[in-house]
Amino acid sequence: MSIRVINDKCTGCTLCVKACPFAAITMVDKKAVIDLDKCTLCSACVETCKFNAIEIKRESKGTPDIDQFKGIWVFGEQKKGIVQPVAFELLGKARELADELKTDVSCVLLGHNVQDKARELIERGADNVYVVDTPELENFLDEPYTKVLCRLIRKYRPEIFLCGATFIGRALISRVAVRLHTGLTADCTGLSIEPEQKILLQTRPAFGGNIMATIITKNHRPQMATVRHKVMKELPPDASREGKIIEEMVDRPLLTSRAKILDIVQEIESTVNIAEADIIVSGGRGMKGPENFKIVEELARVLGGAVGSSRAAVDSGWMPYSHQVGQTGKTVCPKIYIACGISGQIQHLVGMQSSDIIVAINQDPHAPIFTVATYGIVGDLFQVVPLLTKKFQEIKK
Amino acid sequence: MNIIVCIKQVPETTHVQIDPQTNTLMREGVKSIINPFDMYAIEEGVRLKEKFGGKTTAITMGPPQAEAALREAISLGCDDAILLSDRAFAGSDTLATGYTLAMAIKEIKNFDIILCGKQASDGDTAQVGPGISAHLDIPQVTYVKKIEAIKDKSITVERMTEEGFEVVQTTIPCLLTVVKEINEPRLPSLKAMMRAKKAQIVSWKAVDIEMDSDRLGLNGSPTQVVKVFTPPPRPKGRIIETTPEEAASQLVNLLKDQI
Numbered sequence: 001m002s003i004r005v006i007n008d009k010c011t012g013c014t015l016c017v018k019a020c021p022f023a024a025i026t027m028v029d030k031k032a033v034i035d036l037d038k039c040t041l042c043s044a045c046v047e048t049c050k051f052n053a054i055e056i057k058r059e060s061k062g063t064p065d066i067d068q069f070k071g072i073w074v075f076g077e078q079k080k081g082i083v084q085p086v087a088f089e090l091l092g093k094a095r096e097l098a099d100e101l102k103t104d105v106s107c108v109l110l111g112h113n114v115q116d117k118a119r120e121l122i123e124r125g126a127d128n129v130y131v132v133d134t135p136e137l138e139n140f141l142d143e144p145y146t147k148v149l150c151r152l153i154r155k156y157r158p159e160i161f162l163c164g165a166t167f168i169g170r171a172l173i174s175r176v177a178v179r180l181h182t183g184l185t186a187d188c189t190g191l192s193i194e195p196e197q198k199i200l201l202q203t204r205p206a207f208g209g210n211i212m213a214t215i216i217t218k219n220h221r222p223q224m225a226t227v228r229h230k231v232m233k234e235l236p237p238d239a240s241r242e243g244k245i246i247e248e249m250v251d252r253p254l255l256t257s258r259a260k261i262l263d264i265v266q267e268i269e270s271t272v273n274i275a276e277a278d279i280i281v282s283g284g285r286g287m288k289g290p291e292n293f294k295i296v297e298e299l300a301r302v303l304g305g306a307v308g309s310s311r312a313a314v315d316s317g318w319m320p321y322s323h324q325v326g327q328t329g330k331t332v333c334p335k336i337y338i339a340c341g342i343s344g345q346i347q348h349l350v351g352m353q354s355s356d357i358i359v360a361i362n363q364d365p366h367a368p369i370f371t372v373a374t375y376g377i378v379g380d381l382f383q384v385v386p387l388l389t390k391k392f393q394e395i396k397k
Numbered sequence: 398m399n400i401i402v403c404i405k406q407v408p409e410t411t412h413v414q415i416d417p418q419t420n421t422l423m424r425e426g427v428k429s430i431i432n433p434f435d436m437y438a439i440e441e442g443v444r445l446k447e448k449f450g451g452k453t454t455a456i457t458m459g460p461p462q463a464e465a466a467l468r469e470a471i472s473l474g475c476d477d478a479i480l481l482s483d484r485a486f487a488g489s490d491t492l493a494t495g496y497t498l499a500m501a502i503k504e505i506k507n508f509d510i511i512l513c514g515k516q517a518s519d520g521d522t523a524q525v526g527p528g529i530s531a532h533l534d535i536p537q538v539t540y541v542k543k544i545e546a547i548k549d550k551s552i553t554v555e556r557m558t559e560e561g562f563e564v565v566q567t568t569i570p571c572l573l574t575v576v577k578e579i580n581e582p583r584l585p586s587l588k589a590m591m592r593a594k595k596a597q598i599v600s601w602k603a604v605d606i607e608m609d610s611d612r613l614g615l616n617g618s619p620t621q622v623v624k625v626f627t628p629p630p631r632p633k634g635r636i637i638e639t640t641p642e643e644a645a646s647q648l649v650n651l652l653k654d655q656i
Binding site: 021022036037038039040041042043044047056058061062139142143146166167168170171174175177178179181182183184185186187201205206207208209210211212213214215216217218219220257258259260261262263264265266267273275276279303304321322327328329335336353357358359365370372373374375376377378379380383384387388391392395396 | 563642648
């Protein structure tokens with residue numbers, strides 16, 4: 001493993017100096033010189049160099065028999081026996097990728113009394129559904145879920161494995177990827193197949209969405225990725241679709257867990273979970289107090305949406321943390337995001353700027369929220385929001 | 398009770414931008430800080446030690462300048478600090494990072510609880526914490542918002558979920574990743590700052606830790622970045638400046654096909 005500048009090719013253009021996030025490149029006699037103490041081999045310079053003058057060599061031992069890995073798998077996350085919408089979204093995407101690779105789509109469903117859900121997954125695009133149905137898997141626990149999933153992946157060898165970037169998915173798949181000794185890309189917003197080598201191109205935001213990176217897992221299988229909610233499009237259910245349901249038996253030791261769940265508490269105040277919501281109405285410091293959040297809740301209710309909040313409102317104790325959108329809260333990507341009295345600090349913007357439509361309602365015409373807004377209303381939210389509620393109610397009738 | 402807190406030095410994310418002319422990272426004036434989520438892990442680690450006795454050790458993997466993050470951790474109450482810094486670690490993805498930290502923690506031997514922030518603010522992967530526990534084969538609980546009780550060799554915590562939280566009990570040793578809600582980090586005391594300044598930071602290279610060199614750095618990293626680019630800017634929006642009544646009507650018209 002090494003990085004070097006090929007002096008004959010280096011023209012001294014300094015693009016790499018600017019590209020290096022770690023200030024590791026300087027120009028000496030019009031040639032790039034890399035400070036190895038600072039370089040992290042992130043390859044930003046290799047990407048930027050127009051003259052192929054920087055080279056990173058890697059010697060990697062990959063997964064043996066890489067050609068034996070076939071098919072695309074999706075983790076069919078369920079809670080209380082209900083398949084989570086992100087699994088359907090992933091099946092939609094997996095279908096598209098599978099058609100390109102001329103392979104099939106399988107879904108793995110772990111739970112208890114969930115057999116009847118397998119059919120639902122076939123209707124949404126799965127060709128095979130592997131079901132492990134046993135009381136120990138009723139609720140998510142890191143260890144048994146990891147062990148069972150690893151067993152199935154080792155047995156069937158899928159080339160690609162996709163999972164929702166949910167609280168469960170992020171904990172589970174990180175552990176699975178380590179045990180399988182393969183690559184995992186978190187929180188993808190784009191997936192496609194590289195046409196020549198047929199490998200998965202995984203695109204994800206980094207640095208709070210300021211930069212996008214495309215990542216591959218070239219020599220290891222499966223290629224694993226978690227994918228954000230609401231980014232991929234689900235297929236409408238097709239009752240005529242055919243598929244196989246395969247019931248898998250697993251040995252007892254795979255089901256043991258050192259952790260156990262003592263209680264499950266639902267505390268989301270409004271009815272809709274903000275990660276899954278199509279419409280989110282959020283309030284910020286401009287709400288002036290917890291009592292005023294009811295006008296935001298009213299609008300969300302009429303629109304069938306969820307209530308979000310800025311960090312300022314959570315820190316003031318007006319809303320619970322589970323509603324917080326932004327860097328230290330949740331990242332959301334709804335169809336419509338309505339920001340009421342939120343100034344739009346970058347910490348908030350990184351959590352919602354990939355929403356399809358952003359509406360900002362703020363009194364200050366210079367508030368940064370207007371820079372990302374599709375529609376911005378400069379005005380008093382205490383007048384505008386109730387009017388919106390009333391008018392949406394009228395057209396909904 | 399011996400606690401290990403894994404931290405990461407990150408650029409202050411909010412300042413990282415791309416120069417629209419050159420399409421490259423603008424790094425002037427970007428400060429390095431401790432990953433904001435790790436501040437909660439440090440605070441929780443220090444609180445546990447204060448309550449149960451023992452020692453809290455901060456550990457980080459990074460370039461030599463990451464030592465500054467460890468000194469800050471000491472100023473916030475950690476007793477010891479270990480810096481893993483070696484060319485051999487460069488280019489690590491989350492698999493290699495988790496492996497390296499896990500092997501270093503094995504070297505420390507005596508630990509009860511490992512604490513991590515829920516994710517780092519630069520990469521945002523949330524993969525390294527669970528990766529460490531997988532390498533060590535210990536139980537993990539992610540997104541912990543409260544430690545309810547510690548008794549004998551078991552710990553009860555509240556784990557955040559999309560809808561609320563779960564109360565989870567697990568055996569010790571274990572690894573927890575924590576969210577902001579768990580505590581309010583203290584400010585460093587003057588005395589602790591003095592101590593941090595003088596503290597001896599232990600520095601380990603790859604040869605100081607028993608591990609498989611094939612699994613380190615770039616060679617031990619299955620993923621590779623093939624392209625970095627700026628997301629397309631959002632199209633310029635439309636600003637509505639009129640009476641509240643008129644503004645609301647216009648907006649409802651614009652959105653009515655979307656709902």
